[in-house]
Amino acid sequence: MDFVTTIIHPVANPIGAAAFLCNTLGFQKKSSSTDALVVDNGSVAVRLVFRPAQEQGVLHVELQTQNLGAATATLLALPAVTLLQERVAIGDTRLESRLQGPYGIIITVAQEFTEDELDILPPLPTSLMWDGQAESCIRQILRLIPIDFRDGARLRITERAEMLAGENAAITVTLDNALQALADITPHFQHPLLLSALQQQGIDASDQFQRVQP
Amino acid sequence: MIQRYWSRAIKLVQWGRIGLSLRRLKTAKPAEREQAQQALAALLADSRGLAMKIGQIMAGSHDDNAFQALVTSIEPLPLSKVKTCLGKPLERALQAIDEASAAASLGQVHHGLLHNGSEVAIKIRYPGIVTAIKAELNISGWLPAGGPIKRWQFDANDYKTTLHRQLLRETDYRIERQTQQRFRQNLTVSGLHIPTIYPEWCNEGVLVQSWEKGCRFSETCHWPKQQRLEIGRTLLMALWQSLFVHGEVHGDPHPGNYLFRLDSQGHAETVLLDYGCTVLIARQRRLAFLKLIEAYCTGQNIDAFGCFVAMGFNADKLAHLQEQLPELCTLLLRPLLASKPFPVAHWQLSAALQSLLGEKRWWFRAAGPADLMLLLRAFHGVNQQLAQLDVALPWWPLLKNAVGAEVLEQARQLDLPTTATANNVTARTSARRLCVRIWEDGLPAISMDLPPEAATDLASLIPSTVLAQLNAEDGLDLPALSQRLQREGISPQDLFNGHSGSKHYRVWLE
């Protein structure tokens, strides 16, 4: 398999463009020759080739940030950068601002928000039907699982609960199936925490948790 | 062994010819005769579908339209013509009976109302259909031992009995009645409904059962997810329970044999109709299959080869696939091995088999017993329905539930036969297939592609009289040929090329 390694940007001022990419967007000069300048940031390279101004291309770059407001403000403080669009919502979890930079460079500044930051309880990736209480209980309880593990946990709990429902020839997952799946797939040291969180929801899951061998 | 293929090939060619000769009959046909032809076509079309799954598409048998046209153009007879078949007791019990609402393959179905208020479906066999079919078979040159039957030393009697058995099974509604009663008694699958039989009015030519309301499968694809899931579950569990517990599977899973409706609580109910064609699978064979599944699903070691042999596979042929067998099992059992509900629509089984086995997949088909292939058809039907319903179901948990702990335990306890897996095909194979073509009077008569390894076993592929002729006329020495291939490898080459009477044979490796 051959790989794409480089993006080509036809630009009227390759030297200026290279300087902008290096000074503000974290690229480093990699090589230069009479017909091209190559800059690179470790995961993507840009080959800047000379073209007259009327043939200059557009280079879209995307910047991932943890703080959309601050990153946008920093870029806008630069002389040749102007705002195109601010805080555009993309789907449920992403916000973007778009800035026009010099040398035909357009910068999209993007921030991805976690479900916790957004305060949402994402739906479960279900195949079968779910009893309403079972579903809302699992969606709530998933909050307690560290965010980095949560997507995986959500998938495995859902799949496990649905397999358990199948053992009773059911096509609807019950609260019992859901709690058993939770007990089955979470590490044992988390059980006390989960049990007491469930208790706060008015749910006693001690039976299901006891069925799991430590 | 390969001879079986050969005979199937001939059957296919024959059936294609019957289709043609039926079409050629342009003389004015009395209604009865036309029905007989249609019924016969339906029958053959059905068997042919099966044979096609097992064998290869043969030259001259691309004649689907002839069958299809005959099968679908059946018009039911007016009630007045068939009323006499009902019998006095049934006539007395009936408050009303409608004109036929549907044509069946050998008869037609009427909706009736009993004096006690019950609605019934009355399937009436066309009067005179049995004699008419027999006559038609003779007209079509089916039964006389001439033509290909003689040429290839086909066991015409076996042929006749097979056909007669099939005819008997399909035309004698008493057999269908008993089968339906067995299914009703034995299957306990949630959401499955099997119509009640009224035995007091049934006979060879009349089948009376409860009239069932419902819509066709295509409509259910628009039902809400819950009901689609319920239907999918019922279809899957019915298949497993009938296979593993009951040992008899509905062999004709086409959409016309189901009706669907909602019960008083809004749950989907699946009505299964038509018990005219079922497949019986002996206890040891089905338990071996279940044993294999259980071992794979629970991650235990299992002698997959032994399981297949116990299921009725031919050990010598299967030996060609011994290396691939474990992976083959994981491909075949994929929905059962999934740790989550499995979306059948994404299952690319044929492509996966093709890439694992290539031309060798022939050996798998060849090794499998015919009735297992029929069973595959049932599985294939359910798969298609699940894909159309667009639901993912937890296969293995549902299977365990459908089968029950006791039968699973029996499967675990089953002793597999110790199999000698000596594989005598050691020759290097670089050819991709063995091609056999036969022309008669310059026209293609038979065209078959076989696995290249079959070239070392031509003796069992070609009937001995033909061989003798070829031997005499062309100096063909098959044992020597076979030895040479074993020694030098099975590489692309012409094997032989000869005439015998009006026939011209060519066999080569490519």
Ligand SMILES: Nc1ncnc2c1ncn2[C@@H]1O[C@H](COP(=O)(O)OP(=O)(O)O)[C@@H](O)[C@H]1O
């Ligand atoms: N119990 C029944 N209730 C309602 N309709 C029926 C019933 N049995 C058969 N039918 C109708 O008659 C058609 C043909 O019946 P079927 O048993 O499939 O005949 P065959 O197997 O001979 O083709 C079915 O597709 C269905 O429309």
